Amino acid sequence: MLFHVRMDVAVPRDLDPAERRALLAAEKARALELQRNGVWRHLWRVVGQYSNVGVFDVDSADELHEVLWNLPLFPYLTIQVTPLTEHPSALSANP
Amino acid sequence: MLFHVRMDVAVPRDLDPAERRALLAAEKARALELQRNGVWRHLWRVVGQYSNVGVFDVDSADELHEVLWNLPLFPYLTIQVTPLTEHPSALSANP
Amino acid sequence: MLFHVRMDVAVPRDLDPAERRALLAAEKARALELQRNGVWRHLWRVVGQYSNVGVFDVDSADELHEVLWNLPLFPYLTIQVTPLTEHPSALSANP
Amino acid sequence: MLFHVRMDVAVPRDLDPAERRALLAAEKARALELQRNGVWRHLWRVVGQYSNVGVFDVDSADELHEVLWNLPLFPYLTIQVTPLTEHPSALSANP
Amino acid sequence: MLFHVRMDVAVPRDLDPAERRALLAAEKARALELQRNGVWRHLWRVVGQYSNVGVFDVDSADELHEVLWNLPLFPYLTIQVTPLTEHPSALSANP
Amino acid sequence: MLFHVRMDVAVPRDLDPAERRALLAAEKARALELQRNGVWRHLWRVVGQYSNVGVFDVDSADELHEVLWNLPLFPYLTIQVTPLTEHPSALSANP
Amino acid sequence: MLFHVRMDVAVPRDLDPAERRALLAAEKARALELQRNGVWRHLWRVVGQYSNVGVFDVDSADELHEVLWNLPLFPYLTIQVTPLTEHPSALSANP
Amino acid sequence: MLFHVRMDVAVPRDLDPAERRALLAAEKARALELQRNGVWRHLWRVVGQYSNVGVFDVDSADELHEVLWNLPLFPYLTIQVTPLTEHPSALSANP
Amino acid sequence: MLFHVRMDVAVPRDLDPAERRALLAAEKARALELQRNGVWRHLWRVVGQYSNVGVFDVDSADELHEVLWNLPLFPYLTIQVTPLTEHPSALSANP
Amino acid sequence: MLFHVRMDVAVPRDLDPAERRALLAAEKARALELQRNGVWRHLWRVVGQYSNVGVFDVDSADELHEVLWNLPLFPYLTIQVTPLTEHPSALSANP
Numbered sequence: 046m047l048f049h050v051r052m053d054v055a056v057p058r059d060l061d062p063a064e065r066r067a068l069l070a071a072e073k074a075r076a077l078e079l080q081r082n083g084v085w086r087h088l089w090r091v092v093g094q095y096s097n098v099g100v101f102d103v104d105s106a107d108e109l110h111e112v113l114w115n116l117p118l119f120p121y122l123t124i125q126v127t128p129l130t131e132h133p134s135a136l137s138a139n140p
Numbered sequence: 141m142l143f144h145v146r147m148d149v150a151v152p153r154d155l156d157p158a159e160r161r162a163l164l165a166a167e168k169a170r171a172l173e174l175q176r177n178g179v180w181r182h183l184w185r186v187v188g189q190y191s192n193v194g195v196f197d198v199d200s201a202d203e204l205h206e207v208l209w210n211l212p213l214f215p216y217l218t219i220q221v222t223p224l225t226e227h228p229s230a231l232s233a234n235p
Numbered sequence: 236m237l238f239h240v241r242m243d244v245a246v247p248r249d250l251d252p253a254e255r256r257a258l259l260a261a262e263k264a265r266a267l268e269l270q271r272n273g274v275w276r277h278l279w280r281v282v283g284q285y286s287n288v289g290v291f292d293v294d295s296a297d298e299l300h301e302v303l304w305n306l307p308l309f310p311y312l313t314i315q316v317t318p319l320t321e322h323p324s325a326l327s328a329n330p
Numbered sequence: 331m332l333f334h335v336r337m338d339v340a341v342p343r344d345l346d347p348a349e350r351r352a353l354l355a356a357e358k359a360r361a362l363e364l365q366r367n368g369v370w371r372h373l374w375r376v377v378g379q380y381s382n383v384g385v386f387d388v389d390s391a392d393e394l395h396e397v398l399w400n401l402p403l404f405p406y407l408t409i410q411v412t413p414l415t416e417h418p419s420a421l422s423a424n425p
Numbered sequence: 426m427l428f429h430v431r432m433d434v435a436v437p438r439d440l441d442p443a444e445r446r447a448l449l450a451a452e453k454a455r456a457l458e459l460q461r462n463g464v465w466r467h468l469w470r471v472v473g474q475y476s477n478v479g480v481f482d483v484d485s486a487d488e489l490h491e492v493l494w495n496l497p498l499f500p501y502l503t504i505q506v507t508p509l510t511e512h513p514s515a516l517s518a519n520p
Numbered sequence: 521m522l523f524h525v526r527m528d529v530a531v532p533r534d535l536d537p538a539e540r541r542a543l544l545a546a547e548k549a550r551a552l553e554l555q556r557n558g559v560w561r562h563l564w565r566v567v568g569q570y571s572n573v574g575v576f577d578v579d580s581a582d583e584l585h586e587v588l589w590n591l592p593l594f595p596y597l598t599i600q601v602t603p604l605t606e607h608p609s610a611l612s613a614n615p
Numbered sequence: 616m617l618f619h620v621r622m623d624v625a626v627p628r629d630l631d632p633a634e635r636r637a638l639l640a641a642e643k644a645r646a647l648e649l650q651r652n653g654v655w656r657h658l659w660r661v662v663g664q665y666s667n668v669g670v671f672d673v674d675s676a677d678e679l680h681e682v683l684w685n686l687p688l689f690p691y692l693t694i695q696v697t698p699l700t701e702h703p704s705a706l707s708a709n710p
Numbered sequence: 711m712l713f714h715v716r717m718d719v720a721v722p723r724d725l726d727p728a729e730r731r732a733l734l735a736a737e738k739a740r741a742l743e744l745q746r747n748g749v750w751r752h753l754w755r756v757v758g759q760y761s762n763v764g765v766f767d768v769d770s771a772d773e774l775h776e777v778l779w780n781l782p783l784f785p786y787l788t789i790q791v792t793p794l795t796e797h798p799s800a801l802s803a804n805p
Numbered sequence: 806m807l808f809h810v811r812m813d814v815a816v817p818r819d820l821d822p823a824e825r826r827a828l829l830a831a832e833k834a835r836a837l838e839l840q841r842n843g844v845w846r847h848l849w850r851v852v853g854q855y856s857n858v859g860v861f862d863v864d865s866a867d868e869l870h871e872v873l874w875n876l877p878l879f880p881y882l883t884i885q886v887t888p889l890t891e892h893p894s895a896l897s898a899n900p
Numbered sequence: 901m902l903f904h905v906r907m908d909v910a911v912p913r914d915l916d917p918a919e920r921r922a923l924l925a926a927e928k929a930r931a932l933e934l935q936r937n938g939v940w941r942h943l944w945r946v947v948g949q950y951s952n953v954g955v956f957d958v959d960s961a962d963e964l965h966e967v968l969w970n971l972p973l974f975p976y977l978t979i980q981v982t983p984l985t986e987h988p989s990a991l992s993a994n995p
Binding site: 331333390391392394395411412413414415416 | 426427428485489490506507508510511
């Protein structure tokens with residue numbers, strides 16, 4: 046099941062630099078892991094913004110929430126979730 | 141070069157039914173063609189809305205405009221274009 | 236899987252009265268059917284508005300789209316879908 | 331009498347950790363109590379957000395205000411209240 | 426129980442003049458009746474707009490919906506309902 | 521002359537507790553005084569929010585500004601003022 | 616008493632040309648009359664828009680409503696009214 | 711050349727009181743000077759808000775920017791500039 | 806003097822095709838003329854939208870209004886005007 | 901390839917003055933360099949605001965992101981990117 050997710054990142058300026066580095070490293074490691082196991086199917090950076098858009102492939106909305114809520118950067122993310130479905134004009138629907 | 145594109149469709153109620161059918165068929169044919177030649181790389185339907193989100197892969201913003209402007213449904217579309225770039229945590233950037 | 240759905244209804248004034256009656260009757264019949272089979276789990280009217288909010292219980296986002304897209308009133312609905320998950324303070328999570 | 335309530339939570343980052351834990355525990359205890367006595371009839375988490383939507387069943391708007399105003403987390407909540415009524419297509423109205 | 430209600434009126438230009446007159450007369454009669462029986466407790470015109478704000482005193486949100494939904498002008502009204510409660514600094518709370 | 525006024529209150533968390541108590545007491549005293557002398561004609565709390573709506577009866581917009589600007593809580597209020605006039609369907613206009 | 620007023624004009628395309636001419640002439644005549652008797656104290660066109668901003672000087676909000684409601688173009692105007700008062704740094708307050 | 715300017719003031723709470731007084735005094739002196747030399751042609755306070763609206767008469771947009779950018783309060787102002795022109799129904803255009 | 810101008814075009818569907826063609830041809834001729842005489846200094850199409858952004862170089866805001874108001878497409882344009890000035894980091898300011 | 905870029909600047913008040921000066925000097929140097937090498941083709945200040953609008957000429961959206969992300973002021977900028985294309989009525993398209 047696919048969900049379109051936009052995340053706007055706002056890490057506080059006064060976060061301890063070491064904590065910030067650790068947080069960003071943990072976020073990156075988790076993002077790679079989620080991509081490798083097929084959950085975070087697409088991930089792009091929005092040009093000119095500290096934001097990303099992507100598509101998650103999960104078994105349920107509950108699983109998506111678990112994944113998002115536990116992202117290391119979650120406390121500093123503004124997240125918008127949009128459920129997707131196959132488009133009737135998509136190649137997959139017109140083999 | 142990737143662009144995120146959201147389209148909200150609003151075909152007028154009073155469009156002649158034959159014209160409407162022809163228009164939608166032309167749109168579908170063009171969408172399939174653009175997907176087959178790799179320009180419309182992703183296309184999804186937004187759940188519960190007559191809208192879609194997708195990603196275009198083009199050589200330039202000019203090419204993207206040519207493609208969008210000439211979609212059969214263009215006069216009835218509200219389109220938002222967001223340029224994308226590779227995310228530093230994407231798999232492609234971390235081989 | 237639960238989705239929160241808000242629908243704002245705007246039936247055009249110039250719709251043929253018989254067509255309108257048929258449409259509303261079909262919508263009501265379908266709403267009852269969906270409630271009876273457990274898909275449209277909750278349905279409330281918003282006070283003072285031709286709008287409703289409710290909760291759907293479906294197996295997937297795709298199923299939800301099928302259900303919404305095929306509602307008789309769909310062409311006249313503005314729909315907002317919000318995926319839900321169990322709240323950690325809900326009774327169901329604290330038996 | 332039913333009211334739809336959405337709450338967006340924003341606990342300040344600099345709240346003392348012990349105070350935060352106590353606050354969240356008190357909020358959870360109160361939420362469970364309100365659910366057990368039938369006031370907080372439904373409670374769901376919004377996927378990907380520190381937010382919830384729910385439905386309260388109270389005797390009056392005054393009672394609802396008392397309940398919300400006295401939630402332990404109230405100072406950190408943004409709350410939207412929408413009065414509901416029975417939908418003419420709800421099962422309860424079509425026995 | 427008190428509810429704050431704002432109504433923005435948009436009667437279509439092409440409504441038959443006789444129907445329009447009848448509608449406005451019916452609306453006025455109903456507004457007076459609701460004021461006389463204490464339901465529509467306050468009613469003011471917003472300066473420079475075809476809009477009004479007011480306060481309704483009803484036994485329940487359901488009653489409020491019945492009243493609003495059956496206003497003759499309802500199809501041409503955009504209505505916002507805000508539940509009210511006694512303010513702790515109101516005279517009534519500080520006799 | 522009547523003005524509709526909505527106030528959203530946001531007292532800073534870090535205000536000294538004694539200063540806060542004094543401020544709120546002064547605000548309450550002033551609100552009661554203004555109600556007793558007929559200036560603050562109506563005052564209600566918005567359910568679920570640290571906000572109020574009310575109606576002021578003043579001799580001029582200048583007087584209203586003097587009153588609002590000098591409220592003890594003014595620095596922490598977001599205020600929206602809407603001028604009102606008698607509604608042609610109000611009881612007062614249809615004796 | 617001064618009120619800041621912005622008006623956005625939207626005369627329907629299908630208005631009979633003679634009616635439109637008459638309406639605009641009546642509006643102009645009334646605007647000049649209101650300026651000559653000191654009520655419409657300032658009147659400017661917004662660059663690039665069919666809109667104007669201005670300042671009215673009236674004895675009461677009721678008088679302002681009477682004036683605005685009876686403008687020939689009123690049915691085609693979107694009007695925003697903002698009450699003004701003397702600024703403490705204005706010349707008039709610092710003679 | 712006339713420009714409509716709205717300013718919303720937000721002086722930080724933690725500004726040193728002496729600095730604040732000096733800043734406000736400097737702003738007032740500059741506002742009076744600009745009014746005396748005809749640049750700040752009109753200046754009004756918005757009722758109930760720490761905001762003002764006014765009209766500037768300058769030789770160019772560049773001059774306006776110089777004036778606004780160098781206001782003592784500039785760092786704490788949110789400014790909206792709207793270019794104005796003579797209204798065809800203004801007295802000045804209909805001598 | 807420079808002004809940034811965005812125009813969103815919405816030509817009505819039911820405009821007579823010959824009138825539409827004439828209108829668009831007149832708009833194009835006027836746009837070219839204004840560019841040739843240096844008034845419409847920059848003109849770009851927004852990708853994926855029937856909109857343009859550009860920069861006008863005029864002697865006054867009055868001249869800009871004359872130009873915009875008399876564009877053949879003016880009745881079908883939504884126009885936003887933003888006055889510009891030289892940026893202190895622009896090459897022209899740092900020769 | 902052209903992109904329209906608007907930047908709103910919000911340098912925190914509590915930034916160390918020396919750091920602030922260094923940051924602004926670095927931003928200015930980089931802006932000049934980007935203009936000299938033809939990337940930042942146009943740069944204007946918005947009148948009355950700490951904001952600028954401009955046009956970038958880059959080989960790709962990726963290049964634009966690299967440029968924007970590495971601006972010294974980036975952490976304090978809110979950036980909106982709009983892709984542009986040649987307007988069919990531009991001089992360049994009508995030689």
